[in-house]
Amino acid sequence: MNNEIRLANPQDAAAISQVIIQSLRQSNAQDYSAEIIAQVETSFSTESILLLLSQRQVFVATLDHQVVATASLDHDIIRSVFVAPDHQGSGIGRQLMTTLQSVARDANIKILRVPSSITAEGFYLKLGFQKIRDEFHGVERTIIMAQRLSPD
Template sequence: MDCLIRIATSEDATAISRVIIDALRETNAQDYTAAIIEQVEQSFSPEAILRLLTQRQVYVATVDHHVVATASLNKDVVRSVFVDPLYQRQGIGKQLMVMIQSTAASGEVKFLRVPSSISAEGFYASLGFKKVRDEFHGTERTIIMEKGLEQ
């Protein structure tokens, strides 16, 4: 699907929050309990997104000027890759990851890491990421994955 990928702005915070929470509730809820989903949602309010915009390189993908996906890069770590459930499996997440990988490589990052949800492990594996280990935050399982970048 054709989309425009750009750096997120503060005006995108509410839309980014909506995309993330919709994806958590629909997609991630298949692999995590309601309590975990509710806990994770706390980190993605519009106010929290505004803070993240000052700490990371945050990107959005838009279709017809509507934010439908987001991803961010914090040095050598991919963070918060979410696609609106209505737009999943249409290549938008992959397009965002191409942008993230290109940005990381141009910043001389040798290895890119991602703390993956259970729900997204297959997606990252399809992009060449390999599982390094599991991490647990309480009962929330996160899969740490890594990929070497060609310089």
């Protein structure tokens, strides 16, 4: 299979939206209510993704030219890390995170932060992130995590 990690472009917006919504509905739904999932989904429509492309560095992972994962870097904050359910556990998320960490190091960022879902906390812990605190947006719990980057 042909695997690539690259910066996203506007033509990827619909596929990115689909990956995120699938992941929310299948993976995150184990830890969040249907109401929270529906609320979060509204932030990831194709139109919302197009806007995000102009605000932060959005990356995609593709397999055979199909978008199967996404993650973005917003200065020193990693956001919107999602892997299509059929590809979770295959190492694609780890590859995306390695790319974002490298981009952050190149930008001389010393500490990366990530607002993690309950679902992804274990993933980030395995990558060396540490829990800083919990934040609540209404009833939605987000775990703020951080990682000190060492120079390459």
